[in-house]
Amino acid sequence: MAFIDYYKILGIDKSASEKDIKSAYRKLARQYHPDLNPNDTESNKKFQQINEANEVLSDPEKRKKYDKYGENWQHGEEYEKYSQQQQAQGGQQYRGFGGGGGQGFENYEDFGGSGFSDFFEQMFGGAGGRSSGRQAKYRGQDYNAELKLTLKDVSETHKQTLAVNGKNIRITIPAGVENGQIIKIAGHGGPGVNGGPAGDLYITFLVAADPNFxxxxxxxxxxxxxxxxxxxxxxxxxxxxxxxxxxxxxxxxxxxxxxxxxxxxxxxxxxxxxxxxxxxxxxxxxxxxxxxxxxxxxxxxxxxxx
CATH class of the missing domain: 2.60.260.20 (Urease metallochaperone UreE, N-terminal domain)
Incomplete structure (x- = not known):
């Protein structure tokens, strides 16, 4: 399981400000947008990674968790709670997670080279696990996408097909949407883990300026x-x-x-x-x-x- 460096994807360092993140995201999103790179699998993949990185780093709370826990920031707090329970019972806390070292998930190889998902599967219900046998369910990651519209487009309710993560999603665009407005399409984000619910898709509408109005x-x-x-x-x-x-x-x-x-x-x-x-x-x-x-x-x- 390769570690995904969201900072590297956006071409910024960890000291980047919110403005730096926003600027880097907009520049790269325009460069790799599917509308400008039709039938280009690599560009579409890059566009998805850029959206994923922005979704995490543009949110102060998510960014804080990512800086602490790495790629698996969504599950870090759950591990710490489990680890604290184990310590209270006389267990030994594993290296590379929690604690005051702040090493985050970059040392996941301490578990024998397996990814974090494999480790959690063992700890919470996989073979050899120490729990009651039930696997923990995790919600899938949310996706972000942009959809460019004209003023004429928003003058009436209509349907459009949007390509997200290799899938075509047909959505209804309500008349009168504003430039920069975001709507949520429930269940169209990343798949859940161990039967958990899928994430959501957040679509930002970009309404172009009109020369006449x-x-x-x-x-x-x-x-x-x-x-x-x-x-x-x-x-x-x-x-x-x-x-x-x-x-x-x-x-x-x-x-x-x-x-x-x-x-x-x-x-x-x-x-x-x-x-x-x-x-x-x-x-x-x-x-x-x-x-x-x-x-x-x-x-x-x-x-x-x-």
Whole structure:
């Protein structure tokens, strides 16, 4: 059982700050993301290792346990409790775990070269074990994954297939999810040990910035160009929305940078079916250029009539 050095996977040292961990993870996740490396088994494997390392090191409590117990940080405290019970009964504590030496699990070879899982199997119910014969059950590790979406993607509830740890998982993406929002898919993490429950899958949604719309919760903001003549006299203008183009009436004497609100033309409100935000449109009035002599005369005449 090879020891997995999460610090080495992220290319950082043990003194790295939370900011260093976050920065290293984002850089490597982008480099090895499955979307950028389709059908590349090694890159997918590396991506899974990066997520696993980040899941542990970005959590202060998990990182503390990992620094103390190594790869098997999830079971270290259970061993210490068992070891203390053995000492109370006159037993001898094994080297390489617990105690004040802080050696962690790096000395698992002290058990004859077997991995930590093998050792626990012996201690808690395997052949030659000293317990009642029942094997201890351990919950599987949680997985982390990222899913890139567009603003159009989050405008309606839909399904997508996500590749996680070599398996395709079809998930439902609720309309209105936010950038950076995380959802949990129970039971789709690592397998449990000795019949224990599987871990969970945590998916982070990355919603890309849109060139036409700015988002604020469920509301959207956009700019519409309006010619001077329509702004002065009134008329109609065609506006782009996420659901298509719509025509709206323009009031006479509309001012530059004035804003109108299109009710319900924003994004759906997350997990509130039937409720949507608004689209706020700011008019950008375009001044005419390359006027003809006749047009200039008309503007001159108009200015004299003030």
């Amino acid at each position: 700015k988002r604020d919760g469920a509301n959207l903001y956009t700019t519409a160009k309006l010619d001077l003549y329509t702004a002065v006299l009134g008329g109609e203008v065609t506006i782009d929305t996420l659901s298509g183009k719509v025509k709206i009436k323009v009031k006479p004497e509309t001012q530059n940078n004035s804003t109108i609100r299109l009710k319900g033309k924003g994004l759906p409100v997350y997990k509130h079916e039937g409720h949507s935000g608004d689209l706020l449109v700011t008019y950008d009035i375009q001044m005419p250029v390359n006027l003809t002599e006749k047009q200039k005369e008309l503007f001159t005449e108009l200015s004299k009539s003030k």
